[in-house]
Amino acid sequence: MTTQITQNPHTSKSNVDAQFPQMAREEEIDLRELFAVIRQGKWLIFAITAVFAIGSVIFAIMQPNIYKAEALLAPAEADGSSGGLAALASQFGGLASMAGINLGGGGGTDKTQLAIEVLKSRQFVGEFIEKHQILPELMAVKKWHMAENNLSFDPELYNSDTKTWIREVKPPFKPEPSVLEAHKEFLKILAVSKDKESGMVKLSVEHQSPLVAKQWVDWLVADINRVMKERDVLEAMRSIEFLNKQIEQTNVADIRAILYKLVEEQAKTIMFAEVRDEYVFKTLDPALVPEEKAKPKRALICALGTVLGGMFGMMLVMVRSFSRKES
Template identity: 45%
Template sequence: MARQQIKPENDEIDLRELFGVTWQSKWLIIFFSSISALLAVIYVLSLPNIYKSEVLLSPVVADEAMKIPGQLGGLAALAGVNLSGGSGDKTALALEIIKSRDFLGRFITKYDLFVPIMAAKDWNSIENSLIINDKIYDVAKQEWVRKVKAPFLPKPSLLETHEEFLKLLNISKDKATKMVRLSIEYYSPYLAKKWLDLLVIEINDEMRQLEISEAESSLQYLNAQLDKTTIKDVQSMFFSLIEEQTKTLMLANARKEYVLKTVDSAVVAEKKDRPARALIVIFATFLAFSFTVLIVLIRHFSRNTTD
């Protein structure tokens, strides 16, 4: 009895068939791809240009730490005297302060940035002025008109504005070189640069005032303790600590850039940073093309399977 040969079903994909099915539906594919490209063009043209301003900063190198042995070092720490002498901790602290609600809240209030941060929607390059969203802020009446639900008010709170400002601000630190980059992305390249320059000034002033306050408090404590002791070694230690704190005061008052020194200043950007309009249109068109081809092929093979 001869064996009956059973031929397996051919599950291989015929590329010529795929191309033929795609070619038959070429006008449908072209139509949807064109519509997608047109919509993408309309969308990207509605997007405002975003400009980026960046500054490169270097940590100011502090003097070598003062070494005080044993219990005398503990007494110095009790007086609130910083014996570390390193700039790393100051730099890390400064970068955290920049992002803090307290510092940025005072910065926003001092320079009245509520409207530029919360109500601006674009920039008029010809007049060099911001375009304000009239649904959020009425420029003529100088009144907030945005519609919000309780507990929010028409005028944005400091917390809201702080969160929005953090979206504009970027901070990065190179672990190898210790260099710090601050950047702001905004509609106006002029305001981006201005705010960045002000941030550098304000954080250096903030750290300087902090050091001055701590040094003055330490000096008051050290002078008071010096009057109470007659032990020569302790007196010698107090004199050394007083000298260190006096030097700290002198440097804090003399250095304009106390913690972060500008290496490469911020400039007004001449070219936009984003959006990449051409790439968005290309990506949207390719996505529509691929999706339409996929739908055409699925419909074709679904009909063949049903038949």
């Protein structure tokens, strides 16, 4: 046996209509109460906001100026060597791969992207820091003095008179920063980006000294070109050595002709590398000594600090009021 319950639509509608004014009144009361609480605690909110504002101003003033030097680079063309290697790749690619030679045209890694990854590698950064002796300028600078154009170092980290590291660290760290520490710190100030459409590369370095930032950009461009050139020259010389051994071991005239052609192309690679300093990157717009700081954004720091103080003050006033009401 089932019982059917019918609902009067007029009664239901009237109940709903009666609830909306009540909800609106409750919401209005809550908003009035909220504004009343904020109005009562306005002096506390003002005081907290003022403390945060003053603190943000002091913090912004204490931050040192950071300058950024930037260079615009273009991928260096392979000149005539690329055409010869590309032609050989289509004709003798199989033999070349057996010989362990990369003739190009095989969809391998982009040399520009490879150079960027090498530039950010631990080995390259470690050798760069060691070669130019810039570890104190990287990890122990306290302030750059514009008038004298010199750097002062943190006395708790580095003794500039004796040129020794005196920082106190726990094992396994040592007073002198390791390659891993230096690499992590260097990547914070180094920025390398490649435009996907044009292929142009921007390389920038940030430092407290604008002269140091500019000098490091110049050194980075020169060193990455040198390192990539040495890598390709060494690979070409090993390829030539291997091919000459293969020539001595074969008596087939056609194979010997192919091997001689491969030797010739590897010799061209070495020749083009030796006569060209800008091997991977050509400098379109060299780095200049920056005249204006890149950061910190002191006005933004002060504004954010003030807004944060106001929000914290209102939250504290409301929490205190509601806790008193509940108790």
